[in-house]
Amino acid sequence: MNILQQVPRNALVWIIICLFALVAPHASRLPLWILALYLVAVIWRLQVHRGYWSFPTRLAKVAMVLTGFFGIYISYGSFIGLEPTVGLLLIAFALKLMELSHRKDAYVLLFLGYFICITEFLFSQSLLVALYALVSITLVTAALVAIHRPGEQEFKVGTLCVASVMLMQAMPLMIVLFFLFPRFGPLWTVPIKSHTAKTGMSDFMKPGDVASLSQSADVAFRAKFDGDIPVKSALYWRGLVFSRIEQGAWSALGLYDLPANQRRPEEIITDGEPMRYSIIMEPTQQKWLYGLKYARSDTPGVMQTVDFLLSSFVAVEAEYMYTVTSRANVAVDEVLSKWRRKTETQLPPIGNAKTRKLALDLKAKAGSDEAFISLVLDMFGREPYVYTLRPDVLSEQDSIDEFLFQSKRGFCEHYASAFVFMMRAAGLPARVVAGYQGGEINPINKTVIVHQFDAHAWAEVWLASRGWVRVDPTAAVSPQRIEFGLEEAMESEGSFLSTALLSPLRYRSIPLLNTLRLRYDALTYQWQTWIVGFDNERQFDLLRSFFGETTAKAFAIVLLGSLAFVLLAVAISLFVGRETHPQSQLEKQYRLFSMRLARLGIIRDPGETPSLFAQRAAKALPDYAEPLCQITRLYNQLAYGDAQSSAGNAAENLQQFVRMISRFRPKTRHAKL
């Protein structure tokens, strides 16, 4: 094998480092056997390198590829979707290492490596992932640099410095491209069916669901208000409306469950002071979005649905930003359709008899609807109901009876569910609303961070004069929850984030850690707004703010102009840093002479002395033999001749040399080469 095509020892070390660096972020999502394959591949390749084993045979390679495909199918049950395809890519990456022998294999491997860097972003686009990708790209580049240093036998960290400098030089270009390169829509799409678990609220709620969700300290979304942030107790982030109860569990109505004439969103007569804010959702793999009541969004891709809810066209698979305008006071259509009334008062035919009876009793006692509601809330406040993250397990059939009359311990969904049940039992249209309540205000950038533990369920009751009115039975049991948050509400129980030991939220009492956490969160917000959320529209806004109305032509000019500017700056900095050699007049003239001959195809090799070159040129251009000979003789005399003997007329000779060169303009059609 030609020695130039081998992969140098140093490069192999870098390639293996790359390999591990690239697979590391995927490790938690991959089945164990793929990680084992990586170990096998690396050990195999190292043994080959040490000369103990040989490269896998063709048969072994085919077998391994087939095993890889089979394994993927077993692990994921499909080849379609994000995880299986990334898995296949990673398997290919590991297997390619095993047969890495030529430089061209290393190219394939490392270019694949760049691609794998990008696949990380399919799963998360957070700041940390981006920083990590930067590190991986530097490593891959270092490996590429190492391939081109055949002499290096030992592992040198200097390679990394070279790669970093190269990437640093590319950085300005990257920034320009990021802000200015046109965001095209996807030219083609494949259905990305992610196998990652759906997070956050689900469209199905049974007692205990929200309580278990509240064990998580993950961020659900971040909101930033244009004006002042409303008080915490007003922050009811609506996500889903549960109108159907079956076997003790609440579920939302799909659009197709609705009669055809009621699938359009309700008309809202807008009125009152609008409240504008933007929300950046963490990926949920679900379609619904959150907003304060009577939310409207002008973000393309966000649609209004019935029950004043917001929804995305596609499931939220990455951080997603949308803007919302909410109005606290609006006049809504005050007539409830017949179908609606029937749906929102429906109860299972049997079960929870005691609750039904209690509801009817209280209704009779109260008289009006409002009075009935306050009686029920009073009951929750007066009797020894406990708000807890550790509710008792209830039976399916008579769960509400059990909760109301026996255990009396529950989380928000228990209270909301019991409350709505009682309303419906008394004939009032009522429903459970699920979403988040409150949130943490980050004083650094004035955003509201809503965590999963802010998950909440409350009720909405239809009142003839006022439409759907929010009633939160949890507020009657535990006012702290609404005013301060879950942590304060659970202070005595000590169950707040009791399972998430590592969450920085647990250590909020340490001021330094808390400041750091909030600062990082503010940074994340900036990242998501400016980098992840930098789409077509923001790009145009940015250009418009700088250059006024932009046309496609202006856009192209700005893009190309900035690219040229950045490249020029890099080029100049390289040029300035270079050592420049003062070129003597003599050598400059001789180069001119060589250049003229080079145009005729007679090119001087660097190591060719002027005399030899002149001989060769004279052979190719017999007509010019004489001037060639004269010029070379004079050059040799000027460049190498005795300094003393020619000191006097050196200047004169140089003049003559310049004249000879300027007169020397060989032209021929038939140079013998």
Added chain:
Amino acid sequence: MHIQSIIDSAVEEIGQSLLGKEPQIRLALCCLFARGHLLIEDLPGMGKTTLSHALAAVLGLSWKRVQFTSDLLPADILGVSVYDTNNGSFNFHPGPIFTQLLLADEINRTTPRTQSALLEAMAEGQVTVEGETRPLPQPFFVIATQNPIHQFGTYPLPESQLDRFLMRLELGYPPPRAERDMLERRHSAALEIKHSRQCIDLDQLEMIRIAVSQVQASDHLLGYLQRLVAYTRQSAEFDVGMSPRGALALLDCAKTWAAMHNRGHVVPEDVQRVLPAVAGHRLIPSGEYAGDGHALVDLLQRNVDVVGP
């Protein structure tokens, strides 16, 4: 009489003994004129001894030969003091090194200890035995021969000691025509050497040396030489580049070569002619060129621009 014609006759005379090796003979002469020691590296039977023998004869130098073996001791070369019972004192019996031209045959067969005794004498021009320093005769040349190191039972000279030799030559197989000539004439090298007549006497040798010292090297030429040296230090193909001593050696040889051709100044061709012999053993190739010194020097010569930037 021209220097060049004297040298031409010397080359011709040696050429009678060693057929078809004119370039090597010229380089060997160049090495001696530049007051350097010569290392000839080749397989057995290629004419190493013949060349050194003929050189000594042509220059009219006293000549001794030491066959280096693994049990040779420094005293065997330098000499010993022996107690003389007649007058009750120690008499120094000089070793074979006390000669004008020493042929150190198969220098890599002996132990490093003996090698370094010889190399020390080469560097100093004198020998210290039992506390007494004795000057070596002038001029003093060493022509060492060595088998290529990948043969059994050899102690390869370390790089630092290779540097003591101004040039390293490889003789190689004779051209077919010369070989045929040799076979037809049943050419006996030993017979011919006896008949080699002296072409250069010591006065002429000194004159050549004076002529060498007057050879000029212009700025442009020194620039080229420096580029050559710098290339060996910067390029990845070289593990170890040329030392300043190597650069000086290159310049000295180029000047001698110019003088041998009746020129008062050095031209790049001079440098290129002596470069393989001077640089070959001073460069340590790295990685892909390992073991191929010729390709390396060739690369050096091809890649360094003769005309300055």
